[in-house]
Amino acid sequence: MFKQGSHSNKNIRIAIIGTGFGGLGLAIRLKQAGFQQFTLFEKANDVGGVWRDNTYPGAACDVPSHLYSFSFEQDLGWKNRYGSSQEIHQYLRHCTEKYQLYPHIQFNTEIASANFDATQGIWHIQSTTGEKFEAEFLIAAVGQLNRPAYPKIKGLENFKGKTFHSARWDHDYDLNNKRVAVIGTGASAIQFVPEIAKQVAHLDIYQRSAPYVIPKPDRLYSPIERKAFQKLPVLQSLDRIFQYSYNEIRLKSFTTTLNEMPLAEYIFQRHIREEIKDPHFRHRLMPDYPIGCKRILISNHWYRSLVRTNVEVINTAIQEVTENGIVDQDGNLREVDTIIYGTGFTATDFMAPMQIKGLNGISLKEVWQDGAEAYLGLTVSGFPNFFMLYGPNTNLGHNSIVYMIESQVNYILDAIQVYLKKNLRFANLKPESQQKFNQEIQERMKSTMWSQGCNSWYQTATGKNTNNWPGFTFEYRQRTRRFDIENYALTPRQS
Template sequence: MTQRAPTHRPSILIIGAGFGGLGMAITLKSAGFNGFTILEKAGDVGGTWRDNTYPGAACDVQSHFYSYSFEPKHDWSRKFGLQEEILGYMRHCVRKYQLGPHLRFHSEIAEARFDETENQWTVTLTDGSQLSADVLITATGQLNQPAWPKVDGMERFAGPLFHSARWDHSTDLRNKRVAVIGTGASAIQFVPELADQVRSLALFQRSAAWVLPKPDRPFRRWEQTLFQALPWWDRLYRYLIYWKNESRALAFTRFNRLLEVFARQARKEAHRHVTDPAKLQHIIPDYRIGCKRILISNDWYPAINRPNVSLVTETIDRIEPDGVVTQTGRHYPVDAIICGTGFRASEFLSPIQITGRGGQTLNEAWKDGASAFKGIAVNGFPNLFMLYGPNTNLAHNSIIFMLESQFRYVLDALQALKKYPGSAMDVRQDRQDRFAAWVQDGLQDSVWASGCTSWYLDANGRNTINWPGFTFSYRFATRRVDTADYHFLYPGKPA
């Protein structure tokens, strides 16, 4: 009787302990893959929900759909989850699925290099220590590297100056003169929280945002009880949220004029709450709605209308020790400066240096713009799988749905690797190019290509962030791994 060769289960390193890394780990563990380690640069899980602790931090996707499908939470306090509650949910998942032994905190990655002679990834941490694994899964997200404004004199400012994603809770802003640079998704949430506490707030706006009312409210106790008592109702509620959100995809990707309904609603809200004609003139965008991220808030416009809030649309020239000076020479004296200038979303995996076959770095492979097969795999980087990679972001639905599609795809890839012990999967260049061309073609008629400048576009003006269609089409595209899309490489043998 022939003895069956032992099954090889690849050793795995996951970079990042946010929604992507934790969900991937739970998926692996549930499938019997226990040989994995999650490397996290900080001292806790949570990713963006750990880092963004600014006042008013909350999600703009409904609570029941901004959670794993396999781990429903029945007692969400609100229709749209708050930062602290979302972080608590993630910590709960770590405890329930016993991920603690797999987590390695304070482990920031400096470099990852693929060894062709061993088909192994070697990861070097910033403290100089090294780890090796067969498979490397990146779950660093797109919103983890703060984008700082490039303004002369920032280092000379005498008072507190910080980014909203690194909020300085030791600074008491009550009755202070505060400057806020930027009017994006974070500022939309923390400016209303500050407006009634500070003496004055100078809000420096480069371009206005389209802001819609947020259909948010606390869940009543009987609603939470119903979700708990009838899991099918919780499931149905989540299902209804999905299709309500999903119906908006056509407006973003094909029939942009449908978004004008929302533009009229935003204008109506602005006219309803903002009575200052000068502010009203500058608070309504001049670009097509949807070209940049649409924001939702119920207190943004009332905050703008406050007499102690100044809306400044002049370009900042420099920062002096005691304030901000615009290009017209006007000086705004302030005691503190907060940068609500978003993230370097298109700089995927930055600042980690990733080196694949033949010594090629990911930066070199992406010199013309980030691209990945199904947003997950890149030619020349075998056994590297990315979560929330290029062109997998959404403007209309929950990224958790996209992540769960990727979890399934990566798990299927690992199952394929089990069948070919010692091999490494490298996506074929022609398959990657064909997929990238399809994505970019699909983005041509989208609202994101209507002429504005946004964080969806990289330095070359190419949209490397958003998915150009429905999330169910992505789920279908990633339902399984077609091994014909890959070369299976063995150590010491040519591709």
Template sequence: MNAPADLPPELSTAQPSPEGPGPTEHVDIAIIGTGFAGLGMAIRLKQAGLHDFALFEKAASVGGTWRDNHYPGCACDVQSHLYSFSFAPNPNWSRMFSPQPEIRAYLERCTDQFGLRPHLRLNHELRRAAWDDANGTWQLDMADGKRVQARVLVSGMGGLSRPAYPDIPGLARFRGEAFHSQHWNHDYALAGKRVAVIGTGASAIQFVPRIAPQVAHLDLFQRTPPWIMPKPDRKVSAAERWLFGRLPLTQKLMRTGIYWALESRVLGFVVHPKLMTVVARIARRHIKRQIADPALRATVTPDYTIGCKRVLISNDYYPALARANVDVVTHGIDHVEEDAIVMRDGTRRQADCIIFGTGFHATDPIPRGAILGLRGADLLDAWRDGAEAYLGTTVAGFPNLFLVVGPNTGLGHSSMVFMIESQVNYILGALKAMGQQRVQAIDVRPPAQRDYNAGLQRKLAGAVWSEGGCVSWYLDPKTGKNTTLWPGFTWQFRRATARFRMADYEVRALTANAASAANRAIEA
């Protein structure tokens, strides 16, 4: 089997420079990642008058998930006018749901518009971040041997950045082409090939309709069918784009309307899950309208409560499955041979290419050894009972570490950019308070973190994600806890993060070495 172009971090073969550690760069704030989270943090720092920061990015360009995912049909499943920074509206989206190239271009434009290029450190892959208690700083080791020292560390690595591969016997024996959807091989010609797609998640429902007309035959290996709703997508007219550009208030009104329409979904997800029966009727009608064959219709109809897994949207997935050259296979995979996938019932499905649409490590996005806190404690050990953080942002035992898109900040109904901006504002409040009170380091108090997460889990216990009768990537596979989603309205999270409370934190007084950084924070 051909190895993916970019191995998961835990399998990466990159090694530190044989010449030993390079020179140490000193910055006040180090930001890891340049997706919406990292760029949003950097932009708001500049707007607050804080310029002593750097963005460290493992790749050669910015964009995060919208750079890494470039498979055919890749697009956002939240409307573009909401899935963008509130402080950087784009009046020129071509569709209500933007395709990947437009979102990536938007992030590149924001990088230029807000003057972030001088702060970028591209091709800087983080190997390890370790807290130095003696100096009250984070020591960062990069894959190329470079070292960085920072008072504050902000992780913008995101929760859906490490691709997950299935553990199937014999995969290493496969002689054809094989790749994950995140590492799409555009140089491999699919035309005329027998293609096996493993997985039926958010990525697969986008790329399967694009490749099905090209291939000789496509076997879609489905373990659990997803619930799929119609996608209310359309082109944005030239007149609308003109209006948004000339009268920005009109785009703001559209953004507001989309926001409240999506917020209404929380009523079914959390407040009253029985309301999801109404949504399920719409989804079943969608299946009936798009698939004529009763057997196939039954195969793709889920048997769990809608919303328990991520609800997907598509207008072309079901028609693709109904094509004569597509089979939906549900018998379960036993093993892989050199040129075929063998099912548990003994049938053999020949394949020239295997494409993994198997998602990401959502509950453990950070590899072991990457972040070490007080006394060298590994973040994964702190999360042995499931990932958790205070307000999804700070973790006890890891001073001056801020997570953007941390545990229980994910959404099943609205735009993650809204959550990112809420966390960024909270972090700015923390930095300002640290400067005003002449504090060098803060560490969230364990009782504050424990009480906050106990409240979250009580709310999640009655939500559709826990009661819907399914197993999803929202839940930690070891503990069964939902460590991924926010159990409520997004405005509730914004209200919770609106004010930084120093009383929730243990503090370390400012040292002389950090005085200049504190003065800058005070001025901001």
């Protein structure tokens, strides 16, 4: 797979973990730049990342399709303004096929560990089955939403019925006429609940914290529009620019200094009042934290599904699970056939469960014991020639992550080219550069809505926001436009 040889574009060895937007986007750009010795390691048997895994009913994106796609590969004739998971998964397959990436992908290969050898400037990589690989560069494109989070509830192991997580949906299991309990009311639940509510006999929704839900401005593109987008690609590009600009302005809503949340609050209040007429029930669906503190969700069907006669929303905490049902804190037992976890992902556990060891055997897990952090979300001091795509503090609350990924790809590509030009063995981020950057990020985070006192998947247990970028995306692109070599300690290759 990887061959030894002198260092050039053709034979520099690059290992990429993951085949979602990040891994595929980098692979395409590497290929276009003349690199050939790169391999993508994928634990599953297909590309697509989060869009391959999340196949639950109603799964879709909350960023418009024209924006949630690569800038260099826009025209695929999107059916909806917002793409479904199947459509986005198909788009990523299309990109893999078009740019001939399949020969570079090793499927069914989960990476267990990677250790850096400073004397050679090589990453020694091992899979969970013991296969070994070597590469000069290691890039983790595993995303933030790839490992389902399961609730810790007393007695779950005793339940005799069917259980599964929304990200591991069991399509062979028939929900028709079943009594179902859904635990969680996050971004996944608000999409699949309206779909399954139509077919189940009864649905109990256990709500720990009510979400803010506003209408989703989604619609089908007409045949005329789709034909126009395909005949005149500039129209799709113009719509992409409009969508980007509109979403970028929304950042102001998440800063307490420029807070425009009253408008979002008004939209939310109008939406819930139109859908939920009963004031007592509406009160139970009101969030107990400031709007914007957690992810604002978009759906046209969520509240409508909650007023169905076969649906019950339960605000009382769960005490335990029995063999045939769930007991709440008041002691009420509700019998169910199925429990579905809509409990999200372990988003703050970056890189887990992989064991990554850098200079002098230092472990990434140890370095991150107080919460993940990285310079520009890309590099970590002590881990040379290691990059992350969609790493710490690069998630967005207002725009398309694909734009951020393309910025990161530019930076990584430039870094590899600088490495070759200067004949380096490795480049290690200076610790003071990482410290200065993260102090700035955490200080800026204090003036955002995400730091207004609520618990969310953006934060660690101690309250450190390890996930979100607190600025505009064009600022991030400016800061990643080139590999800023002055922030790295360089070790030349001995000739």
